[in-house]
Amino acid sequence: MEKDSQVLSGADIFFECLKREKVEYIFGYPGGAVLKLYEHLYDVDFLKHILVRHEQGAVHMAEGYAKASGKVGVVLVTSGPGATNTVTGIADAYMDSVPIVVFTGQVPSHLIGNDAFQEADIVGITRPITKHNFLVRNINELALTIRKAFFIAATGRPGPVVVDLPKDVINSKTKFEYPVDVDLRGYKPIYKGHTNQIKKAAEIISKSKRPLLYVGGGVIMSGGTNELALLARENKFPVTMTLQGLGAFPGTDDLSLGMLGMHGTYWANQAVNNCDLLISLGARFDDRVTGRLDTFATKAFKIHVDIDPTCIDKNVIVDLPIVGDVKHIMAEIAAELNSPPDTNEWLAQIKEWKKECPMHYDNDGRLRTEFVIEKISEKTKGNAVVVTDVGQHQMWTAQYFKYNYPRSNITSGGLGTMGFSVPAAIGASFAVQDRPIISISGDGGFQMNMQELITASYNKVPVKFFIINNSFLGMVRQWQELFHAEKYSFTDLRASNPDFMKVGEAFNIESYSTENPNEVDSLLDKAFSINDRPVLIEFKVVKEDMVFPMVPSGGSISDMIVKRLNPKRMT
Amino acid sequence: MKHTISILVENHFGAFDRVATMFSGKGFNIRSISIGETEIEEISRMTIVTEGDDQIIDQVVKQLNRLIDTIKVVDLSDVPRIERELALIKVTMNKGSMEEIKNINDIFRGNIVDITNKTMTLEITGPPDKVDAAINVLSPFGIKELARSGVVAIKRGEQSKIVKKQNLS
Ligand SMILES: Cc1ncc(C[n+]2csc(CCOP(=O)(O)OP(=O)(O)O)c2C)c(N)n1
Numbered sequence: 001m002e003k004d005s006q007v008l009s010g011a012d013i014f015f016e017c018l019k020r021e022k023v024e025y026i027f028g029y030p031g032g033a034v035l036k037l038y039e040h041l042y043d044v045d046f047l048k049h050i051l052v053r054h055e056q057g058a059v060h061m062a063e064g065y066a067k068a069s070g071k072v073g074v075v076l077v078t079s080g081p082g083a084t085n086t087v088t089g090i091a092d093a094y095m096d097s098v099p100i101v102v103f104t105g106q107v108p109s110h111l112i113g114n115d116a117f118q119e120a121d122i123v124g125i126t127r128p129i130t131k132h133n134f135l136v137r138n139i140n141e142l143a144l145t146i147r148k149a150f151f152i153a154a155t156g157r158p159g160p161v162v163v164d165l166p167k168d169v170i171n172s173k174t175k176f177e178y179p180v181d182v183d184l185r186g187y188k189p190i191y192k193g194h195t196n197q198i199k200k201a202a203e204i205i206s207k208s209k210r211p212l213l214y215v216g217g218g219v220i221m222s223g224g225t226n227e228l229a230l231l232a233r234e235n236k237f238p239v240t241m242t243l244q245g246l247g248a249f250p251g252t253d254d255l256s257l258g259m260l261g262m263h264g265t266y267w268a269n270q271a272v273n274n275c276d277l278l279i280s281l282g283a284r285f286d287d288r289v290t291g292r293l294d295t296f297a298t299k300a301f302k303i304h305v306d307i308d309p310t311c312i313d314k315n316v317i318v319d320l321p322i323v324g325d326v327k328h329i330m331a332e333i334a335a336e337l338n339s340p341p342d343t344n345e346w347l348a349q350i351k352e353w354k355k356e357c358p359m360h361y362d363n364d365g366r367l368r369t370e371f372v373i374e375k376i377s378e379k380t381k382g383n384a385v386v387v388t389d390v391g392q393h394q395m396w397t398a399q400y401f402k403y404n405y406p407r408s409n410i411t412s413g414g415l416g417t418m419g420f421s422v423p424a425a426i427g428a429s430f431a432v433q434d435r436p437i438i439s440i441s442g443d444g445g446f447q448m449n450m451q452e453l454i455t456a457s458y459n460k461v462p463v464k465f466f467i468i469n470n471s472f473l474g475m476v477r478q479w480q481e482l483f484h485a486e487k488y489s490f491t492d493l494r495a496s497n498p499d500f501m502k503v504g505e506a507f508n509i510e511s512y513s514t515e516n517p518n519e520v521d522s523l524l525d526k527a528f529s530i531n532d533r534p535v536l537i538e539f540k541v542v543k544e545d546m547v548f549p550m551v552p553s554g555g556s557i558s559d560m561i562v563k564r565l566n567p568k569r570m571t
Numbered sequence: 572m573k574h575t576i577s578i579l580v581e582n583h584f585g586a587f588d589r590v591a592t593m594f595s596g597k598g599f600n601i602r603s604i605s606i607g608e609t610e611i612e613e614i615s616r617m618t619i620v621t622e623g624d625d626q627i628i629d630q631v632v633k634q635l636n637r638l639i640d641t642i643k644v645v646d647l648s649d650v651p652r653i654e655r656e657l658a659l660i661k662v663t664m665n666k667g668s669m670e671e672i673k674n675i676n677d678i679f680r681g682n683i684v685d686i687t688n689k690t691m692t693l694e695i696t697g698p699p700d701k702v703d704a705a706i707n708v709l710s711p712f713g714i715k716e717l718a719r720s721g722v723v724a725i726k727r728g729e730q731s732k733i734v735k736k737q738n739l740s
Contacts, residue, residue: 127589128596132639135584152639186581187639310633313626 003176010170011040014103017146020178023047023074025065025430027058031078032118033105036170050430050459051122053451055082057423059089060449062100064427066093067410068385070223072153073100073427079107080118083164084125088417090160093130095414096244097221099158101149108168109137123164136166139174144182149560151182156189157308158221189307193324193332201279201303202318202336208301210346213237214260217244217413218282220304224327225249225406228281231330235340238350240268242283243398245358247324247409249380251402257350261289262551263395267353271548271558272297276351280304282326285315286414287554295556305329357549357562359399367517369393369468373400375520376438376466379528384408384436385428389421389445392474395547397440408435419448422465426452429461436464436528443469443497444449453507456534464527465509465536467500470543472570478546482561494543504536515540544570573602574628575654578617578635579609579643586640590617593638599623599631599701603656603699605721618723620699651727656699657720659684660706663713664691672712679705685707690715 003016014037018026024050030038041049052058053339055077077086083104093100107116123135132152134145142165149161205211219228225248232239232255249256252492257268272278278300284290285304290296296316297493304311304318305326312321322329360371373396376384382404388394388411403409410428412420425439445468456463473491480488504511510530512523516535527535549562577605580586594601602620609616621631628646635644647654662672669691676683676693679701684702685692695705699722 123585124588125591127585137584184639188644308637310630310637312631312633317626 009356027061028076033079057452060423061427064424068428069431075102083122093160099153106166133162134266191325193329211277212275215245216283219248222327227330233264247403266357387425389441393468418445458510511536513538574648643740654724661716
């Protein structure tokens, strides 16, 4: 290309590299240490910079963009406070394996360690929450470092990478050479599954009577949803999904048992408890999934397919590990599987469990989250990008929204970051144009990044911001009622919530509010008819509802609470 | 059980810290750590003695492998190996105990590297259990100061080439 072998400034090299990484969007916020980059950005036309209102918002936007598109999300912030504001987002991306690259400005090299103005050791701070990070100490390393950062973020088990850019590095000049190939001798992700292990897996599967596919976010990241559908449908294997796995297999399919774990369906958890073969695909046996370890899937032979060897035998000792790309391994297992087991009896048993304890919510004329989510699911036919925040509404969405497509479920699972939904949905909207983008937040979490509403309205992104307002920090309130003597300590927002209609108005967003179930249909129709700008709807729902079923933290499936014994009413 | 893990790491900015941070962040134990050069300029060897059951050690090795800056990770406890440690032991001494301390030093084939009216400093080298034994025998005299190098270790027999990380499956 034209600029190769020319002498360029660090800033020029930076943008030249981003161009070759095919970066379309940067989510960022300027400041002293990155002024030179912003000076160049002014004239850059191959990508769009989205100005956020808080750097945490930038990282969640990059995550939303990455999760919706499968591409690497990019963030640019200044040194010191700009950098430290990204920490929560980076930790979030690390826990949920989201490929992002965060560029942070840094004070000039000679001032590093001096407690210089706006200096923070962001490489030190983010070391345990990044897949890898770099301090670029010399302009000659700049291009190669950026290349490595994108490569590391996107390959193997994806994750966040931080690149710290001292001001002098950006300002100095060197001959630009773009490194097409990267070879990191310490980083060789394993993609190809071990042939013998795959053969063995197929053998064991054919001999099983009660197999269960336990599917995590890895299947979506690997692009393996077709392979999964084939494996499940050809052989009639039931499928249960983790929070991050939702969307990997159609929620409306008869073979889908929905989510498992703490707030999973009764029948999915019974299936885990009674299966004789558990096939974990791109999932990591998280404690929210397993509950008490010594009672988890005790009757099952366990096969674990994952690209990250550290996931294997970390929480649960498995019988047959296969390290590699789950997409290809599923295809290979399916190909090896000549005589699949007869699962009819097993599926009939699961159906019995489903009848025994179906999903259920009260219908007394008051507005409930479950109802709202069901309506959204019906209206979109599961074909929307749904970005939830953290709390009860998140679990209800996981239970009641029938995700029918991959990359349609975006949520903060591992870290459980309140304030995720608003910015992540904005980020997703830059990646997806053919499906509605729906942000669902609780009244608590909505307030944690609502400054980004102006980013949404200024950029006219067609995000539907739905606030599920129960006037409480609902999920915490639920634990207080169940496990903390009903001391509703600092979770009651009834007297201290803002007027969300005025909030919407202040941020220049058309806003509606309802507490009437009969208005939900028409309001949703209204929201889905607006496609050139954001819209906000507040659903004022019942305050005291709890998410069921629930396996108490650290409990076993047999401790599952399926419904509330003494319903209370908070007025 | 104690395990001696040998790690070849890139001599990069922050690489040692990455290894140490991983141990503390994951709640793994470091009994001793030593870092030094290798035959290849841009590669260092870290030798870490850690403790844990099989599942923990399995995780330690995998987590170390996962770090981008580590090139090769070997649990030397599984293979024939040579382990050495050096200790500098400053022992309280008076006229009466001088001979006895000298004898102990001879038994452990140590060196007397410093002497004052009140102290004698011994240099003891050997496998860590030998160093432990020397310290044990010397403690009744009163140990004023102790510095241990941490274990360095190497596999017996022909050298294995530094190529890439072990594949785990
Ligand atoms: C940043 C952050 N702080 C605190 C928590 C702890 N927490 C988990 S759920 C929850 C309540 C969320 O309330 P709200 O946003 O109103 O949603 P709801 O549960 O009512 O649906 C809290 C405080 C968290 N997950 N994240």
